[in-house]
Amino acid sequence: MPDVEFWYDFASSYSYPAAMRVEALAAERGLALDWRPFLLGPLFAAQGWRDSPFNLYPTKGRYMWRDLERTCDALGLPLARPEPFPQNSLLAARTALALDAADRPAFSRAVYRAEFGAGRRIDDPETLAAALAGLGVAPGPALARAVDEANKAALKTQTARAAALGLPGAPCLTTPDGEVFWGNDRLEQGLDWARDHPSAERGPT
Amino acid sequence: MPDVEFWYDFASSYSYPAAMRVEALAAERGLALDWRPFLLGPLFAAQGWRDSPFNLYPTKGRYMWRDLERTCDALGLPLARPEPFPQNSLLAARTALALDAADRPAFSRAVYRAEFGAGRRIDDPETLAAALAGLGVAPGPALARAVDEANKAALKTQTARAAALGLPGAPCLTTPDGEVFWGNDRLEQGLDWARDHPSAERGPT
Numbered sequence: 001m002p003d004v005e006f007w008y009d010f011a012s013s014y015s016y017p018a019a020m021r022v023e024a025l026a027a028e029r030g031l032a033l034d035w036r037p038f039l040l041g042p043l044f045a046a047q048g049w050r051d052s053p054f055n056l057y058p059t060k061g062r063y064m065w066r067d068l069e070r071t072c073d074a075l076g077l078p079l080a081r082p083e084p085f086p087q088n089s090l091l092a093a094r095t096a097l098a099l100d101a102a103d104r105p106a107f108s109r110a111v112y113r114a115e116f117g118a119g120r121r122i123d124d125p126e127t128l129a130a131a132l133a134g135l136g137v138a139p140g141p142a143l144a145r146a147v148d149e150a151n152k153a154a155l156k157t158q159t160a161r162a163a164a165l166g167l168p169g170a171p172c173l174t175t176p177d178g179e180v181f182w183g184n185d186r187l188e189q190g191l192d193w194a195r196d197h198p199s200a201e202r203g204p205t
Numbered sequence: 206m207p208d209v210e211f212w213y214d215f216a217s218s219y220s221y222p223a224a225m226r227v228e229a230l231a232a233e234r235g236l237a238l239d240w241r242p243f244l245l246g247p248l249f250a251a252q253g254w255r256d257s258p259f260n261l262y263p264t265k266g267r268y269m270w271r272d273l274e275r276t277c278d279a280l281g282l283p284l285a286r287p288e289p290f291p292q293n294s295l296l297a298a299r300t301a302l303a304l305d306a307a308d309r310p311a312f313s314r315a316v317y318r319a320e321f322g323a324g325r326r327i328d329d330p331e332t333l334a335a336a337l338a339g340l341g342v343a344p345g346p347a348l349a350r351a352v353d354e355a356n357k358a359a360l361k362t363q364t365a366r367a368a369a370l371g372l373p374g375a376p377c378l379t380t381p382d383g384e385v386f387w388g389n390d391r392l393e394q395g396l397d398w399a400r401d402h403p404s405a406e407r408g409p410t
Contacts, residue, residue: 063387193275
């Protein structure tokens with residue numbers, strides 16, 4: 001079983017730097033990651049939000065964009081705000097989930113680079129096809145698998161599990177002992193925790 | 206002029222570890238801090254929140270308490286949840302503002318220790334009187350100054366300035382060049398920024 005699960009939504013701005021950083025940070029600690037695309041929409045809807053909190057609360061949104069700009073500058077990552085924000089991430093999430101697990105991390109990074117690094121739309125199948133082709137995965141069959149009923153159901157199940165785990169947003173890390181670490185700024189802490197609590201011990205009280 | 210302003214609300218849970226850490230972190234970087242108590246209530250009300258977002262959004266609240274517990278454990282700080290949460294921070298903020306600036310940091314830390322370290326009510330003048338007495342400040346005159354009209358107006362002005370600065374929550378650091386850093390987890394980054402951008406240069410674009 002993988003040590004740590006990395007939960008992300010392709011619409012989530014802070015998931016971009018997290019996705020670009022998390023694999024190297026896990027490897028440094030000898031941890032394997034399970035990449036878990038999910039949809040924030042149903043979790044937000046359950047809290048009464050019909051849009052991103054960054055749009056619903058403009059003060060928070062203005063802060064986020066500047067904070068993300070500083071974060072990306074420090075990491076040497078390009079940042080281009082996609083329009084509209086948030087992007088509809090349904091097809092990207094389905095496509096990521098339909099892939100072999102070994103292809104999922106590189107595909108996910110390619111989607112984030114297109115979206116937040118180059119400002120491209122990710123509800124456009126062309127964007128996803130280009131990301132797939134860049135990995136050497138044939139786009140046609142992958143995009144067809146993305147929308148088959150079993151895969152659609154699998155994304156619903158995965159999103160329901162995210163809700164059951166109590167994820168307050170994205171990105172999150174979850175550990176075998178039941179801890180949740182939310183945010184790009186919690187990656188190091190969450191991975192340190194997983195390294196230091198290797199077995200499924202008792203969760204938080 | 207002080208290099209960096211530290212903005213905090215006594216009701217804010219993450220302001221507790223931040224208040225306990227920030228002065229040493231600033232001193233390590235050769236920076237002076239101006240401690241700025243303010244009230245989040247009016248800023249939240251402007252976003253339509255009549256209670257703490259940690260109460261309005263229970264998933265977020267559950268996450269916060271566990272995250273804060275891990276944070277305090279790592280720092281060796283005691284954590285006791287005050288009831289009710291959030292505490293009414295009006296009198297504590299007025300009292301902090303009425304003090305000489307030199308007494309404000311130690312008083313503020315004493316209030317946070319009582320509230321989040323020992324679970325005491327901070328709308329009880331006895332809690333504030335104990336914090337004042339611990340500093341060698343006579344409680345009676347300080348609490349009287351807290352509620353004089355000029356001091357009440359000064360807290361309103363300070364809170365209006367927090368809103369004008371676009372603070373999305375508490376704690377925050379603000380730098381002379383107009384940057385805002387939100388959260389206990391941004392203290393190091395904000396202070397590094399202030400050290401590396403010492404003059405009032407152009408603010409964020």
